[in-house]
Amino acid sequence: MNYFSSGFKLGIVGGGQLGKMLLYETRKFDIHTIVLDPSDDAPCKIACNEFYQGDLMDFDTVYEFGKKADVVTIEIENVNVDALEKLEDEGIKVFPSPKTLRTIQNKATQKLFYKDNEIPAADFTRFAYTSEIESAISNKTLEFPFVWKSARFGYDGQGVKVVKSYADLDVLPNVECIAEEMVPFKNELAVIVARNPEGSIAVYPVVEMEFHPEANQVEYVICPARINPEIAEEAQKIALKVSESINHVGLLAVEMFQTQNDTILVNEVAPRPHNSGHYSIEASYTNQFEQHLRAILNLPLGNTQSKVAGIMVNLVGAEGYNGPVIYKHIEDIMKMDGVTPHIYGKKETRPFRKMGHVTIVNENMAEARKIAQDVKETIKVISK
Template structure:
């Protein structure tokens, strides 16, 4: 099939920043795109060929959206899988496939999948409702502290809370959830695996993630991870096992814990481009967004090596600021060598909302990390 400057139409469910960065690549290759998102101000709106306003969890909206595209992909996994299954039955290619989405969409199902396939992960208990947890603690079935995770619809640190006392359960939604043992880890790592519809498989280098202690969001992504080579290979091996068992087409970002004794445990996965791969736009031979397009179209996969050390700094809304966004000191960070800001196009900021990211590249990792710290301390995402 001719994908370039043709009638071929790629559908993308979700019009946020990940979709916007996917569109950098489709526009580069002149691939026709149709995007659906529930927000009339979605970042993708300005860059796609056709934009549809719609709820991604609405069966009819998703089904009707997908009927006239040649291939359908996602930039967020919270979508109506039943509609995608019907589209698959009618001959529309859906990547990642619905069987993979069903495993990944629900964190409890995802964790059970790891257990069933012998994939190392933190011990956990599944609950139909959060309200059941107090009884489990009282009866000795669950020990404090633990990490509470909503089974569905968690995103960007939402739907996750560290529970150190029974009182910490107050105010949590009464939904299906898991209580996961807290892991004493050295590092949080990630590996992105790309699998093409033709069967080709590649992986990116292991990255290291530093998180904001309150928001549970990634602050820095560092590539390559500053870890022993043997540990890095173990992380890659585990990520490839996860990818093989899920059998996805497209990207799979595998988030991992490196324990104090250097074991590797799977935290969770995302079947799409991921925050841990943003550094690749400037630092890699083939960035993650181009790789995802190559994979779902069955094109040869690109080289995943890094050209230079890369660090990504997330730009999130400052605490105490809600409203029309202002990026303070943008000129100052542009004056720093090897610094590239990416602004997502969201007009309204709020505390910890992802508004953009900045990539820092350098031949020297230590120098790149110093500049990343300067960037973090310099630029501010505030409101008018």
């Protein structure tokens, strides 16, 4: 099929920042894009060929949208899988497949998948409702502390809580969830794997993630991870096993823990471009968004190696600010060598909302990390 400067249409379900960055690449290749998103102010709206506003969880909306496309992909997991399944049954290519999405959408199902496929992960207990957890603690089948995770609709640190006491349980929503064993880890790592329909695979270097302690959001992504080569090799090996087991097409971001005794445990996965791969826009030979396109269109996969060390700093809304966004001191960070800001196009900021990111590239990792710290301390995402 001719994808370039042709009548081919790529449908993207979700119009947020991941979709916007994917559109950088579709515009580069002159691939016609249609986007569906619930918000009329979606970041994708300015860059796609056709924009449709609608509920991503509504069957008819997603189904009717998908019929306009030749290939459908996603930039968010919370979509109506039944509609994608029907589209696939009718001959429209959907990547990742609805089957893959069904496994990943629900964290309890995802964790059971790891267990069934002998993929190392933390022990967990599944609950139909949060209210059942108290009985499990009383019966001594569960003990504090543990990590509570909503089975559905968690994102950007939402739907995850470290539970240390009964008081912590009181503020949680009464939904399907899992209680996960606390893992004593030294590093949080991630590996992105690309796979096309023919089964060709490409794997990116292991990255290291530093998280904000309160918001449970990534503050820094560091590539390559500052770990021993043997640990990096093991992390990539496990990521490839997850990829093979789930048989995805497109990108699969595999988040992992490196425990105190250097065991690698899978935390969770995302079947799409991912925050842990943003560094690749400036630092890699083939960035993750171009790679996702290559994979879902069954084109040759690109070189995943890095040209230089890359660090990403997330730009999130500062605490205490709600309203029209201002990027304070952005000119100051743009004076720094190797610094590139990416603004997502969200007009309103609120505390910890992802508003953009900054990439720092440098031939020296220590210098890149120092500049990243300067960036973090300089730029502020506030409101009028």
